[in-house]
Amino acid sequence: MNLLKELRERFRSALGTLVDNPEELLEMVRPSQDPRFGDYQANCAMPLGKRLGKPPREIAAQIVARLEWDEMCEPPEIAGPGFINLRLRTDWMATRLRESIQDSRVGVEPVETARTYVVDYSSPNVAKPMHVGHIRSTVIGDALCRILRFAGHRVISDNHLGDWGTQFGMIIYGYKHFRDEAAFAAAPVGELCRLYQLVSQLVDYHETRRRLPDWERRVAEREEAAAYQEAEALPAGGAERKRAAKRLRGLQAQAAEARAELAQAQEKLAAVERSPRLKSLVAEHPDIAQNVLQETARLHADDPENLALWHKFLPKCCEDIQRLYDRLHVAFDYTHGESFYQKHLSSVVRDFLDRGLACISDGAVCVFLDGFDTPMIIRKSDGAYLYATTDLATIAYRMRAFQPDAILYVVDHRQSEHFEKLFAAVRMWGYTDVELQHIRFGTVLDAKGKPFKTRAGDTVGLEGLLDEAVRKAHDVVRANDDAKPGGAELDGTQRRHIAEVVGHAAIKYADLSQNRTSDYIFNFDKMVALEGNTATYMQYSYARTQSIFAKGNIDVCRLRAADAALRLEHPAERALGLELLQFAEAIEETLVDYRPNLLTGYLFELARRFSEFYQQCKVLQAETESVRTSRLLLCDLTGRVIRCGLDLLGIQVVDKM
RNA sequence: GUCCCCGUGGCUCAAUUGGAUAGAGCGUCGGCCUCCGGAGCCGAAGGUUACAGGUUCGAAUCCUGUCGGGGAUACCA
Incomplete structure (x- = not known):
């Protein structure tokens, strides 16, 4: 069940008797950010009080009086200027959690109207290698x-x-003029990439050569403009003076930028000229840029050869x-x-x-x-x-x-x-x-905030990136397994598989957990650090849930089927239970603006709640049988929600790591 | 020049789109394994949300201006 939706439905009925169109007011029913204000809060009394010209607290009281809350919530509290704070009844939560446990979709209902x-x-x-x-x-x-x-x-x-x-014009041209038949037979894509890079380098050389005078002219112009501005006497007035100073800074920055571009272009030319082979190729293919375009055009014109x-x-x-x-x-x-x-x-x-x-x-x-x-x-x-x-x-x-x-x-x-x-x-x-x-x-940036490139200035290959992540994950897996109190328990095959899962997850998660609209700084060490808000932390939490069942020899199917009660007496149990019930909300919220980081945020919070619970509540050695069963059910649901949530992010889990 | 995005503790990022005392992680400091996995948990320090105004019960969020960063700017994709 989607708790928020359920609450909003109830508020819709309550508000319906006070206003005509409660839609926007319903948006103001939401999860509380601070547990002291309950689990959910409704903030609609303040704007409504304004609209109706009555004190907001009075309005809040009217809303509460019309609200059907009795079996779902504790008596609502009205706080501050007119906040309505709602705290869920734990017996109601327990019932909903039991429903989720029986549900193969762990309590997430499909949307009513599919799009x-x-x-x-x-x-x-x-024909270009995939890169970062x-x-x-x-x-x-x-x-x-x-x-x-x-x-x-x-x-x-x-x-x-x-x-x-x-790019096809480039490799067709390259294939016609520079191909290494043996290399193509052995590794066609590798050879095509080589050809692509070679041709684009040659094209680039001529292009750079052609435009060099433009860059030189631009440097001269900008330096002149900056010098002119500098020579101008600064106006005496404050604002005028500031504007002139700013202008000078801007011009100087532009000149520096132009100089840097020119230096880069010169270096590019020098790099080609340093290589005797490239130098002669450049000389032999003076019109390569046009010829590449022609090859492309021929392809588009259905030329049989191309x-x-x-x-x-x-x-x-x-x-x-x-x-x-x-x-x-x-x-x-x-x-x-x-x-x-x-x-x-x-x-x-x-x-x-x-x-x-x-x-x-x-x-x-x-x-x-x-x-x-x-x-x-x-x-x-x-x-x-x-x-x-x-x-x-x-x-x-x-x-x-x-x-x-x-x-x-x-x-x-x-x-x-x-x-x-x-x-x-x-x-x-x-x-x-x-x-x-x-x-x-x-954009993916490096540690200095520049677009992520290799030292040579090429883009970083995606495949190598994955290999590196897996290699680093393997080191961690090995170290961790060796350090287990009972001795290592994983063989080489298992370790390699876990390293694959953990390494790929680290890369995916680092990406998904970030608000997608901002640039992101690619940092291997942080990504594979395997602590804090990372995929590994979630995978680790999942492995702990599974480890409990292995250790206790628990038959999970029988556990779910048994009609045992769920108890949320310990605060950590209740907090975990509430988080579990909010999975549906997290998914819905994620899709409002297509932002996967809201789902990773939810999963991180869930894993944290579980760690707190795990620390504070004994499961296998619980005081009584019924508490033990109840906690096992919470572990089961936690594991399933984590697995499901990670699966929605394209991330896998393992039982041991 | 014009247009778009952004500016949040030392660092990397959140903040459910206008809600209450701005939250995490890393890093720093201090606790916690004879106890189900310490890849963990608990606590502390660290903020005038770039700056200045404005809008209202209430602003990191909306408006105006300033400063700073990034991007796009007719025949590449």
Whole structure:
């Protein structure tokens, strides 16, 4: 049962006799933040008192008088300016907990009206190794799918692969000119990655070389501007003076930034020139950038040779990506990449033009939108399509194929403006009754707050990251097992399995436990520290629940089936019981804004309550048989809720660790 | 220049969207294993929620301004 919903229903009846539309007032019934104010509180008497022109405490008394609380709560208290504090009766809680124990969904009812969700996440570019930047989309998207499904919705997960862009032009060009046949036969994806990196380095070299004068000019301009500003006499007046000083600081910062960019570009060129091999390749392929674009264009124009190469490469790339998904236990209902929508792009553009929603500007097909300075371009002046075009075609397809109530895009926050425009264009196009959400998340940063890169400046490979986490987890598992009082109890296979589970969980949890909208600082040591608010703490709590049953030789099925009473006499028992009953609320709350960190927060709180209980209440050696049984039931439900909650986050548990 | 996001103890983050004395973890200091797993528990120190105004019964949250950080800015994705 969802306690909050139940309470709000009761308040709806009570408030119905006082006001016409109690909806917004019901929002003000909520869990208390401080246990001294009870388990739940209703804050609606204050605004209502204002509206009705009566003292809030008087209103509160009227609400309480109309409220059906008797078997659920202790007598409500009115406190402060008019807070209504509610404390649940423990016998009522015990009954609800018994219901949860009998329930395979541990007390979480499916939503009354199921919606259909399309969730678009992960979306890596094939032919480029997946890196740390993909982890958030993949992990958050997967968790949201799981939570939505468990809540009772229909969910279609779709991996919108980048399988049609310029990176294919790069590897096709690379394959044609630089391939190592033996290496390709032995490890195709590794060779393709090498080719991608090589070609992009060469393209980058020429691009940098070409733009070097621009950067040099910009440094000169900015330094001049800063020098000019500095030479100006500072105005005497306070505000004027401050503004001038600020301006100077800004200009100096801009000059420094330009100098840094220039130095970086020069270093890039020097790096290539230091290598005799790269230097000669650069000289041999002066027009590589255009040629790469041409290879891409040929692919898009169904050139047989390039299409054949595409068909040759794509499955290999997908296998490679799939291996990572298997490791992470992430699965998709569909993997419709960009290539899947190619056939529809021209008709999308034509439709926009025909209906007067788009116009041609500087040779490009543009959709001008209210509130945006720049248009959304859906066809370049050279005739090529863009990802905005593909996104439009994708929405049309999804509306046709799945009739969703909502489409969620789990994508980096830097693409916010793209999605704002996209959604606005979609509304204009006529799709008005679908919820479109950009589930944005922040950038992964290093300890210095810069985007997470290797020392050489490359992005960090996802696979290596997982390996590292597992390796660190294995060290901890081994040390912990060796230190067990009765001696080590795990063999090598078990240790490796536990290390996998714990290591992957650490990475996923570190990501999910953070408010997704903020950037997050990637820190291995903290992540695998295995203490505090981490997956490991929860997994550890779970293992302790299971360990009790193993130690006491308890048949859990029989335990659940027996008609034993649940007792919540000790404060730690009551606190744990209340937390267990709030699982349904946590799930509902998580889905309001699609924020998995609310679920991790709940699970952490639950694990803490359990640790307190575990510390203070003997289970196997309880004073009486009935207390022992009651506590065993609490352990059972705790273990199940933790396991279920972690499962919704894509995290596994183990019985021993 | 314009637009968007952000600023919370030394560090990393919460705060149920306007509720009561702003909570955790890490780190620091002090307790707790002859006792079901100490990856734990209990306690202490640490805050003018960047700053200044405003809105109201009530503000970290909403509005205005200032300072600081990040991002996006027509033919990449």
